Amino acid sequence: MTEQRNSQSRIERDSMGDREISSSVYYGIQTVRATENFPISGIRPLPTYVDACILIKKATAIVNGELGCIPQDISQAIVQAADEVLAGQFREQFVVDVYQAGAGTSHHMNVNEVLANRALEILGDHKGNYKRVSPNDHVNYGQSTNDVIPTAIRIGGLLALSRTLHPALEGAIATLEAKAAEFQDIVRSGRTHMQDAVPVRLGENFRAWAHILTEHQNRIYTASGDLMVLGLGGSAAGTGLNTHPQYRARVISTLAELINSPLQPAPHLMAAMQSMAPFVNVSGALRNLAQDLVKISHDLRLMDSGPKTGLKEIQLPPVQPGSSIMPGKYNPVMAEMTSMVCFQVMGYDSAIALAAQAGQLELNVMMPLIAYNLIHSIEILGNTIAALTQRCIQGITANRERCLAYAESSLALVTALNTHIGYLNAAAIAKESLETGKSLRQIVLEKGLMSEAELAKVLNLEQMSQILPLE
Incomplete structure (x- = not known):
């Protein structure tokens, strides 16, 4: 419920009372309370996570409109508002800190309020007139934080994988294979225990790395299959309370079309709501990839060590000066950055595991932490692999004479x-x-x-x- 105070502000009411809110913002009273309660990190929701939530709201508005659960004009206005957000508008309106109320209710209501207020504008009404378009009764019809947020984590994970990590892995694998062919005739000394070992081909080093990344990509594909099984339609506790009998199947089918992915309903809605196992599984696959990426980045640094007092079997492309005091020094900064990102992903995985086991009874309330850590892990790994490929691996050259000298001696x-x-x-x-x-x-x-x-x-x-x- 709302009333206009003046052109600069409006008054919104909820079950806790009244609040004055700037007329310029699209979020509402529950979002304002959340920003006051959680001034924790300054980290706002990831854009991919916002996309996932908005896609869910678009699908639910379409289906609830078709089923007659909400008026058709309101359904269409919510869909238009969702499309505008997906096109990049109103992004500054998603303001709740990632460390927030358990289960993600604060972020969820932020999404509901932004879509409701924009839908009101589309219908020619003013923000805050929730009697016309309600964040709860219309945008959130037949839904609960309890089924929307675990679904959003799944959709966000799938979006992040398809947008960032898988393309980056494919590019890295192709580049490593190209380098393997380029360096196939170069013999170098192998090393085990950091001591001299039998000769190997430099090209095979790069081919081995390509194979390692290929196997990791396959593991991630397998693990991400769990993300395609959705508990959407479970409503408050997995019972489907307040949903149309056809809603569950139709909303998942609609969402599958929106993201072009073979989504399917979970066989047991309560299980899909309670267990965070799919996220732990994907995170574990990411951690596994990160561990081998650290190994590869360290190998690159060792093989490039020098230039006079190290191995210097390869030359990584210099991309920036390496010292504030030593002139002419260039450091393996892309490989160093890669290791740091991988360490962060490993830390995120540990936090996800702790959060996943911290659920009680019908709900896991640690989902906001899991959402941020999982999607962020996917995206920073993807961005890192792409940068390492483009700014480092593509430009590697071999020191043929040094490699041969080591091998012969x-x-x-x-x-x-x-x-x-x-x-x-x-x-x-x-x-x-x-x-x-x-x-x-x-x-x-x-x-x-x-x-x-x-x-x-x-x-x-x-x-x-x-x-x-x-x-």
Whole structure:
């Protein structure tokens, strides 16, 4: 209920009393109370999460209008208001801190109020006239925070994956495969335990990373299947109270068309409302990806270390000066940034796991934390992988001479002699080479353990570093 005080403000009323609200804003009294209660972080809802909520409201308005649950003109006005938000308008009106009332009621009402007030304008009425268009009775008809927010987390996750992470992974995999082909003929010394190991192909290092990311993408695709099963229609406690008998199936079908994804109703609405397992599953897949991304970013830093006192087998493209005091210094900043983002994702995963187990009875009230952490993890991982690919991996060059020099001088070449002279003889030769500075080849020939022709064949770096195909 509302009354206009003057052109600058209006009075809105709820069950707790009256509040004066600026006429310029589209949110209402419950949002104002939330902003006063939760001045916590200054972090507002993620745009993708807002999109997810607005898409749900659009689908519900369409279906409730078709079913005659709300007047058709109000249904159309809500849909138009939703489309305007999805097109980028009114984004500054979603103002509730991500750390807020349990279950996400504050953000949910922020969405309901913005759509109701914009719908009122579309209908030629003034903001706050909730007798005409109500945030609760019209925008939220047949819904509850309890089924809308877990659905919004699912939709937000799917949107974030399709918009950011999957395209970024596909770009990274393609770039790594291209680099693998470019570097396939370059032999370098492998290293295990940070010590010299048998020779490997530089190209295979990049191909291995591409394969690792491909497997992670497949795991994420599998985990995200859980996000397509929706409890929307469960209403307050999973019973479907105050919903039309056809609403549940029709609203999920409509929402599936809006996001072009094969959504389906949850087989048990209470279960879909209570369990946060789908989000834990996806977050775990993200954490798994983050852990390997840290490994890859650290490998890039090690292989580029130097330029005079490190490995310097590859050159990462310099993208900015690296020191405020040391001239000419360039640091592997894209790889460093990647690790930091991955550490944050791992932290978010731990918080999601804690929040997921903190539900009681018919509801998990920690959903706002899960929503922010999950969607943000997806988006910062996607943005990071895209930046790493474009600003680092694409421009990597190889130091062929340095790679070959390390490979030729590695004592681990003696491994190839095992089957010809035995492990103990090979170990003795490696020890003597290290102590005397003589080459492995020279010592073997001096001891008469193999002929020069045999050695040339066995100590062939090209052959040693070739990965054997599966038979």
